[in-house]
Amino acid sequence: MSESDQPADKRGFGDPIERDEDVPLLTGEATYTDDIQLRGTAHLAIRRSDHAHARLLEVDTSAAEAMDDVVAVYTGADVEDSGVPNTIPTAWMLPGLVTPQYRMLAVDKVRHEGDGIAAVVAETPQAAQDALEAIDVEYEALEHVTDPVESVDRDVPPVHEEAEDNVAFDFELGDADAVDEAFADADRVASVDLRQPRLIPNAMEPRSALADWDVATEKLRLWMTSQNPHLHRMLLSAGTLGVPENKIQVIAPEVGGGFGSKIYHYPDEAVTAWCSMQLGRPVKWKASRMEGYVTDCHGRDHTTSAEIAVDDDGTVRGIRVETHAGLGAQLSQFATATPSYLYATILSGEYAIPAIHCRVIGAFTNTTPVDAYRGAGRSEGIYVIERLMDVAARELEMDPAELRRTNLVPPDEFPYETAAAVVYDSGEYERAMDTALEHVGYDDLRERQAELREEGRYLGIGVANFVESAGLSPSGLAGDLGAQAGGWESSIVRFDSTGTVTVLVGTADQGQGHRTTFAQIAAEELGVDVDAIDVVEGDTDQIPQGLGTYGSRSASVGGGAIARGAREVREKAREIAAHQLEASVDDIEFDDGEFHVAGAPDRSYHIQEIAAEAYLGHDLPEEMDPGLEATNFYDPENFTFPFGTHVAVVEIQPETGEIDLERYVAVDDCGEIINPMIVEGQVHGGIAQGIGAALYEGAAYDDDGHLLTRRMDEYAVPHSTYVPDFETDHTVTPSPHNPIGVKGVGESATIAAAPTVVSAVVDALEPFDVDHLDMPITPETVWQAMGGEE
Ligand code: MCN
Structure with missing residues (x-):
């Protein structure tokens, strides 16, 4: 951030500025590929x-x-x-x-x-x-197979001749011996077998493409x-x-949602x-909604056995996890990363767990390829550790929130290296947890739950903590892990001679509000109004390099590149200002866009005036080239690790098994917040998707391997009426290695919401000795769990 404090009326970093992109989107004026x-x-x-x-x-x-x-x-x-x-x-x-x-x-x-x-x-x-x-x-x-366990255990014709046993990979992470030792020494062991169903992304705009091959120049333009x-x-x-890379132009106009797909x-x-x-000649393709259901990459599809070793005082000694991950019929680009590194490395959750071992068998099946879907890998991992926390609490007859609190990584342990091979950057886990529990009134709710149970009513309180690895970096680490791409992002920050600014960045928005938030970052660094800044994304001819938007990386990695580029521009402008003011660069202060000599604010140049001078080139410091722009490649030293605590309150209707989701409280920490309104929107959307996974969504196949859930009335995405008003709050723990202190937020709430809601439903059913129910938990599932007839 800039050296000066932001005046109250300025619309920069940290302000809830309305989204610049909304008017064309809401009035139908925006241009999508098919337009x-x-x-x-x-x-x-x-x-x-x-x-x-x-x-x-x-x-x-x-x-x-x-x-x-x-x-x-x-x-x-x-x-x-x-x-x-x-x-x-x-x-x-x-x-x-x-x-x-x-x-x-x-x-x-x-x-x-x-x-x-x-x-x-x-x-x-x-x-x-x-x-x-x-x-x-x-x-x-x-003969076909749709289930990842059956695919490797049953004798079926292989999906690919190259993998006779249908195993694409057999991956291990952690120290198996240390885990064996922890389990041998611990007072108790609890376990859970769980299934995380296949999810279908359901972006509002189906995939489409328009290709135009120019015969004369042998150049391909692809929208x-x-x-x-x-x-x-x-x-x-x-x-x-x-086709040579420099003969291909890929353009992403407005994109109506992606969620990974x-x-x-x-x-x-x-x-x-x-x-x-x-x-x-130009050729256009557009998927129908039903075509999308069988061709857009699906998500999740895990079958897992997990165990946790705990002492009687609640100290977690170790966890052991084995997962069969369905990959579908082909290896989509990140299909192998999602269930391995993105999953196994987050299994420690927010907890200091000394011994972790995870084995993942990646299985080909005769289904639509599976790849990253919002929360990819981290959702699956946090779900496992949070379910383990609940079953361990039951085993110990301990309050599930208390068990979690006992094992949190304390704030003075950061950077914290987990037993699952990652280093968490910063965290104040207990602060976020306290904020959520206080907000929901946890202790009172537990009392109310006991009273209601006396009346034959079943209230459930679910708590889940999450931590997420956001933005895959640095490039060196990504390469060591197997990525065939880097972890950097690139930006160009350019003043025009009239003082407006163009920010070009290699990320690509599908609804996240980059144009607004990235302008806020540049405005803050350059001391100009957001309205003077134009953000350009999504065109490979305009933006020479980039890696795009996934893994909640755009704010931290793309935003980092923008901030660094803007600082470089600002420093060049400072040199020009020093020259104009006939002072040493070290004596020049920068305040809200104005350069002046320290202690002499009366004579100053605004950075936009300096931009004009930079392009006139008449009176620049010796040996300085004209122009005012910077290209920056930012390769962060680590992921960022957002975190938080979510709490759900449900009541079960014993007559029908229906689940009333009464309250949903979310406390997220995504470091410094660029735009609180946009972050709020990301959290709302994420919670809805997590609730969808917990209670409604799940792809189903018939005996012939046909997808049964191939229409919107068969695959239940939650409507706004299915979810309660969300009660949200934030704590702010900046990422120490990111130039603007931000962490990602695009997937956090999805990661947290599914385990939170499942935890709440299972908690409500404690009197029926229910330890776990697989998602989606429908009224029928609940009814049966309560002893109802099938
Ligand atoms: N932001 C902020 N302050 C922070 C962190 C983020 O103001 N501390 C802002 C960012 O500037 C950005 C938005 O929040 O405008 C999300 O930022 P970030 O967490 O960096 O995530 P990305 O922009 O990289 O988006 C990817 C993420 C993913 S992986 C999925 S999946 C997802 C999601 O974002 N898909 C979405 N959110 C979505 N939102 C919409 N509307 N549509 C999708 O398809």
């Missing part, structure tokens, strides 16, 4: 597999080709024969990882319902859709629903199309680009 119209555009539709697992005996496209308005029909063999690399690469290598080739269209067999078989390009979207029906596909059905255009550019170039390099957008290259 972009290019003359001569043809339309792509993709014929998809109806089978979960089948050999492709024949794909006859002749009838489709003969239909009116059909321009071309391509099969997987056509793509393969075209000589492009035709690989959708994985971006994260683990030791011993099996990496079967993932092609743009299937050639030998289909491996999940929705696998792409053929591409139809037609003059109109309708003609392309109609022609799909005319493609005659002859299949030889194979797409992307969370990371630069990563898409790199993967398209190196793995899939073989638009990080990935899918076959569909690549096929769109490939078709445009074949035809030399």
Whole structure:
């Protein structure tokens, strides 16, 4: 932050400024990929597999080709024969990882319902859709498997010949011997077997792409629903199309939500680009909502056995975790990172646990590929440790909040290295926990719970603590862990000669409000009003490099790059000001945009005046180049570790098993807050998604491997009426290594909410000896747990 205190009326860092992006979004004026119209555009539709697992005996496209308005029909063999690399690469290598080739269209067999078989390009979207029906596909059905445990335990035909046992990786983290010792020495052991169902992202805008191959310049322009255009550019170039990276421009216009699902390099957008290259004309593809359900990467899909060793006084000695992680039919880019490093490394939660061991078996199944979904890996890990805390509290007959408090990492232990191989940057866990428990009135609630139980009413109080690794960095660590990309972010901060500022940054917004918050960061550093700042994201030709938006990294890593760039610009401006004021640079002070000599504020230059001077170039310090801009690559030294405590209060209706979610209290700590209103919005959305996972959502397959939950009335995303008013608060523990002290917030509440709500429901059912219920906990589940008939 700048050297000066921010005046009360200034709209900078820390102020709840209204989102700059909202007017066009709310009035329908914003431009999404599908809104972009290019003359001569043809339309792509993709014929998809109806089978979960089948050999492709024949794909006859002749009838489709003969239909009116059909321009071309391509099969997987056509793509393969075209000589492009035709690989959708994985971006994260683990030791011993099996990496079967993932092609743009299937050639030998289909491996999940929705696998792409053929591409139809037609003059109109309708003609392309109609022609799909005319493609005659002859299949030889194979036995399929949708469950990750069955996939490796049962004798089934492998999803990929390269992995006969369906195991893509077998990953271990932690010290197994130390854990054995802890378990042998501890007073008690408690355990839980749990399933974290497959979740479907459900962004408001379905995925789409518009590709335009310029035959003359051999350049590809691709507009797409992307969370990371630069990563898409790199993967398209190196793995899939073989087009030089500097001949690809990827543009993400407005993107209507992603929740992780638009990080990935899918076959569909690549096929769109490939078709445009074949035809030399623009080609557009847009997923229908139902197509999205079987092609957008799903999330979670874990089956876990976990144990915890505790002493009678509540001290946790160790945990042991074994998980089967469903990967789906193909390795999506981060499919291997999510259930390994992002999951196992967070299992310590907020607690000082001396011994941790985790084994993860990554299993191929005949299902839609699984990858990171909001909270990725960290949600799954925190869920495990928080469920373990609850079962241990039951075992010890101890209050679950008290058990948690007993084991918190104390504030003076930071930076704290966990037994799960990460170093937490900063934390005041007990402060956040106290704030949440006081806010909800925890002790009174426990009394009320006891009274109500006397009346045959079942109140449940759920508490969960969370910590999250946000923003994967530094690049060196990412590389050691297997990432095929760095952990940095890049920015350009540029004053124009008239004093306005353009900030270009390699992150890419899908609803997070970057334009507003990033302007606030620059405004604070440069002492100019946010209205003078324009933030540009999402275009690889405008912003030379970047890594995009995922892992709640944009504020800390992108924001860090902006702050550093702005400081560099400010320092150059200071030198120019010193020259103008005929003083030494060391004597120049910067106050709210004005440079003046220390102790002589009457004669000053505003940084915007200095910008004009920098571009005139008439009177600059000797050997200084004209211009006022800086390019910055920021590679943080560590993740940031946001944390907090959430509390839910539920009442169960014994007659029906219905769960009334009465209250939801969230205390989050994301370090310094750039914009409290935006942070609040992120927390609200995150809680809703966590509640969805706990009570409503979950993909289901039928016996033939068909997705049953493929429409919005079958896959229950929570409506606003399903959730209570959220009661939120924050503590502020700055990240010591981040230039602006921020930590991420985009996933925190999702990570916290599912274990909080499950904890509350299970707590309500204590009189029925219920220790655990798997998500989604429906009224039927509750009813049965209370002894009701199936
Ligand atoms: N912010 C802030 N102060 C902080 C931290 C963050 O004001 N201390 C602001 C940021 O400037 C940004 C927003 O909060 O405007 C979220 O910041 P951050 O935590 O850095 O997360 P990202 O911007 O990197 O967004 C990614 C994260 C992820 S991983 C998912 S998934 C997710 C999420 O954000 N998907 C979303 N939030 C979403 N919100 C919307 N509307 N749509 C999605 O698809």
